[in-house]
Amino acid sequence: MSCLQSRGVSAFSCCGFIAGRRAIRAGGITIGLAALSSALGASALTGAALASDVASAESPALAEGPELAAVLARPVAVEHPAPTTVIPFERHRHMLVIEAQANGVAREFVFDTGSPSMIARELADELGLRPVGSNTGRDANGAQVTMDFALLDRLEIGGVVFRQVPVLIFDFADIELGPCVFDGGVIGSEILPGSAWRIDAQAGEMTIGAPGAMPPADGAAVVAPLHPAGYPHPPISDYRIGAFSDRLLFDTGSGEAVVLYDKAAADPAVRGAIVPGSHVRGHGSHGVSAGGMGAPAPLERFTLDDFALGGRAIGPVRATTRVVPPSLIGTGLLDSYIVTLDYPGQKLVLEPRTDPAPARDEAGYSLAIAGGLVQVTQVFEGSPAARAGLRSGDRIVAIDGARLPEIGPANRCETMRWLAAEARPETVERLTVLREGEEIALSLADQ
Structure with a gap:
């Protein structure tokens, strides 16, 4: 989950663990960070950086490790009432907010593909969720945060039912503006396998499709591979900038179009793709995450004239940087594209919008x-x-x-x-x- 601030007022950014940046140790299994590292590719720059973190991350034993390890090792079960189910969503700043029922209790949740699912502690107490383990991981700013794990028996989104969903329990009141932004919590990436997810910001609709239910992409669409990964099953794909290629995460917790890990951004091929006159530097925090406000750091913004997903150019795109891997594409792309995460088909699809949103202003x-x-x-x-x-x-x-x-x-x-x-x-x-x-x-x- 990215905590990058949206342009302008950043009253709060979606918070939590960055997808995969945790090492969950249970029964000799290291899950999460290692899975994302594998998906990113051991030879990829961001994958190598994550692999290094696997070796150094704290990996506390879970209170009931074998039980949780078994749950995290299998996909979340999903029941589709129809081939496709359409639900509305709202955009609160850059965040996507949907309604769902957790064990029959209706709440609003932030839909964040760059995070594991998190339940607000108040809701967890109301539901009587029993912790089955705990984990210390790193948030989107790299700060260590400890949360309990629990199992949600039933999560329902528009009639689509997900069973035995692992969730992290987090007290959003620990973050100053958490209660202003989060109701039930965060619905994250572990529920994505088994379905295709079409996100249409122009219509304000999300379509959840059973395997094979989505129509084939037309010739104007950009199609890139989705690489399988273990828990929390983040949506990882390929990108290329000039001669530089790597893997990235599609993260709806980020309001940007493209966010490059700073070591990727430093590559000569990337620097050579920056449109002259578009590069601006700054200083400040990347925003608030589960561990609080990120420390001040150098900032960059620039336009890339050469950016490709799955070998298909979508540039020019506006980009920024981050100090922790991996690189991201975020909801800024929804201004120009309808995005589908087709997990059964193992592909990421970007369809050009018929009415793209106007370019965003940058206040500086x-x-x-x-x-x-x-x-x-x-x-x-x-x-x-x-x-x-x-x-x-x-x-x-x-x-x-x-x-x-x-x-x-x-x-x-x-x-x-x-x-x-x-x-x-x-x-x-x-x-x-x-x-x-x-x-x-x-x-x-x-x-």
Whole structure:
């Protein structure tokens, strides 16, 4: 699961363990990180990086290891009531939100192909879920997080039933804005095998297909392989940039179109594919994940004129970077394509949309609520914000003259929604920051 911030206000990014970045040790079986490393390919750059992490990751014994190891070793059972089932979804910022029933209790869940499934602790307690093990893994920023494992007897999505689903139990209240974003939790990648998943953001619909039920792709579609992997069965495919090739994860927890692992981004072939004049550098956090806010780091954005999936060019594409593997494609591609993850057919299909969404604006900075404050979490060089003097880490006390309140549990969700709806960075003209006890008004409109 990626925690990369969406452009502009990043009140919260989908949080949790990055898919596969955990080593679950049970009965002599190492599951998850090793599976993703294998799927990425031992000779691939990102696969090799993950394989290195397998050797160094902490792998605590599970309380009931053999039971859980057996569950994780087999695919989740799925029952299709019809060849295809269509369900609606909503986009909350970049996240896809669907309704599902966990053991008969209806809740909203974030649909995140880059994460294992996670149940909110409050819901787990309501359902009486019994932990069958625990695991220490790394979140999308690389921070260590420990969660309990449990088995969900029945997960129902639009009439499609998944049985004996392994879920991680997580208290989203541990993250400042978690209760504002997550209701039931996260539906992740372990339920994907056994079905084809067609995600159409233009229609706001997701189609879940039984094996062989999806129509064949037409000639305009991009078709790339899906590589089988063990738990949590992440959707891994191939990409190429010039002479550089590797594997990546399709991650609906990321709002970007393309996110390159920084060691992949440093390859000379990749640097040579960057459109002149499109490259901007910045500094800041990649956002919030299960372990909290990521540490500040160098940031990059650029346009690639040569980017191919499964040997088929889809460039030019806007890309950014991350400090942990693997590389990703995210929901930014849904602005231009209908994406199908056909697990039975072992293929990733991108159909061009008839009405692509307009290109997104890049404000050159991001804001987030952290520690009861609205803070600047990213600033890119050369942007109006940077020219106005905005710095990563600045505390914001007013936006276009509107004073920000003290933020606490009673108003944090309301403030988050206001920031997302009324204070989008690409529309803001003036920010007032507090530095060393002094308020400084910065005019972005004059830059």
